[in-house]
Amino acid sequence: QLPLVESGGGLVQPGGSLRLSCAAAGITLNAYTIGWFRQAPGKEREGVSCTSSSDGMTYYEDSVKGRFTISSDNAKNTVYLQMNSLKPEDTAVYYCAAARRPFCVATHEYAYWGQGTQVTVSS
Numbered sequence: 001q002l003p004l005v006e007s008g009g010g011l012v013q014p015g016g017s018l019r020l021s022c023a024a025a026g027i028t029l030n031a032y033t034i035g036w037f038r039q040a041p042g043k044e045r046e047g048v049s050c051t052s053s054s055d056g057m058t059y060y061e062d063s064v065k066g067r068f069t070i071s072s073d074n075a076k077n078t079v080y081l082q083m084n085s086l087k088p089e090d091t092a093v094y095y096c097a098a099a100r101r102p103f104c105v106a107t108h109e110y111a112y113w114g115q116g117t118q119v120t121v122s123s
Helices: none
Strands: 004-007 010-012 018-024 033-039 046-051 058-060 068-073 078-083 092-099 117-121
Touching (some): 004 092, 018 092, 018 117, 033 078, 046 068, 046 078, 058 068, 078 092
Parallel strands (some): 010 117
Antiparallel strands (some): 004 018, 018 078, 033 092, 046 058, 092 117
């Protein structure tokens, strides 16, 4: 059983919003740096956003700055990715991942991954 489970994906029109959730079982998310990644067909997986475990600092990939917001609810052991003003180019499978590192790190350093949730932006 994967320790991370994503949900909240779906089909949305351009300009719409979705909120993705990353729920953890067996690990305490606030002890980990959490990243959101996405992979579109035929493309490499790319980092979208992350929040560091040490100081809560957040990072956003340039194309999502001002549109996406990462947040966490420690009581629910869940990290969210609020996605607004969605564009067709945001279409991808979105993954959350956890790294036992104090700061945002490269993709290969994330030890735990979820199964992914599909986000499709289309009219």
